[in-house]
Amino acid sequence: MPARRMSTERLHLTLMLILTFSTGVVDAVGYLGLDRVFTGNMTGNVVLLGMAVAGGDDLPVLRPALALLFFMVGAALAGRALRKAPSGWSSATSCTFAAVAVGAAGLAVLLALVDVTADEVLGSVVTSGLALIMGIQAGTAKRLAIAEVTTVVVTSTITGLASDSRLAGGKGKHWVRRALAILLIGLGAVAGAFALLVDLWVGVALSAVLSAVVAGAGHLRHRQDRHEQRRKEPALAS
Known part of the structure; x- marks a missing residue:
């Protein structure tokens, strides 16, 4: 009996969690290797x-x-590219990612x-380039609207995990994906630091492969x- 295929919704969730890990990698590279700059987490930059x-x-x-400016530019570009695209994944989504x-x-x-650490401009x-592509990633992920997974920040995810938990009197909805998002961005930072x-x-190349x-x-x-x-359409029509 053939293995049951993962549902499209679960696949999209998995892919966004992969990008969350990737953001952790890129932010570690930016903060530790490029003069304390967050290229994905704009709260940190503010x-x-x-x-x-x-x-x-x-x-x-x-x-x-x-980084803050170019992240916004990237998000705006993603919004413009996906403005007329249908909901869910589309060819435009594939292009932006x-x-x-x-x-x-x-x-x-x-x-x-090039040794960019020796040149202020480079x-x-x-x-700025990393922030631009992270903005595109975040804007595209926002359009996909995978609940509780933004790929670039986990503050709201941590808040939701705690405030909706059974300890707080909630039902613990989405606790698995919330916990995974928090864990993966942390593990991404660890991977970026080791890279x-x-x-x-190396860390940026890893992010490119994951994307x-x-x-x-x-x-x-x-x-x-x-x-x-x-x-299915011909069958429904008949």
Whole structure:
């Protein structure tokens, strides 16, 4: 008897959890390897900027500000690209996630070939580029609307896990995916930190591979679902 295929909804959840892990990797690379910049978690950048404005010693300003700006640009680009796309996964969704993979791969190549830590401008280009693709990722994930998984932040996820728990008198809805999202972004940060022990480009390359897997798997299921729907239509018509 053939193995039962994973449902499309569960597959999409799995893919978004993979991207959550990937965000942890990229944020670790940005914060530990590129002058304390969060390229996925914009809350962190806002806090850093606030402390820097208040006179915090040796806190970066330019790169977090640029990351915040380019993240918003990336999210806006994703919103524009998906504005007329149907709900759920579509060809446009595959393209935006593929753009994230290509962008991350390009930045990984740059990091492998050039010592960007020695050049202020190149370092800012890399952190801004990472923020741009993370914005595209976040904007696309938002459109997919997988409950409790944004791929870039887990503060609301932690809040929901606690406030909806049985300890708080709730029913614990979505506790598994919430817990997994929190765990995976943390594990991604661990992986990103270890990747830095090899070289700066390794973590970004890992993120590129994961994004490519997500784009490919999602697109393949999208095509399969469309094919099955087309097969059903003649039967329903008759």
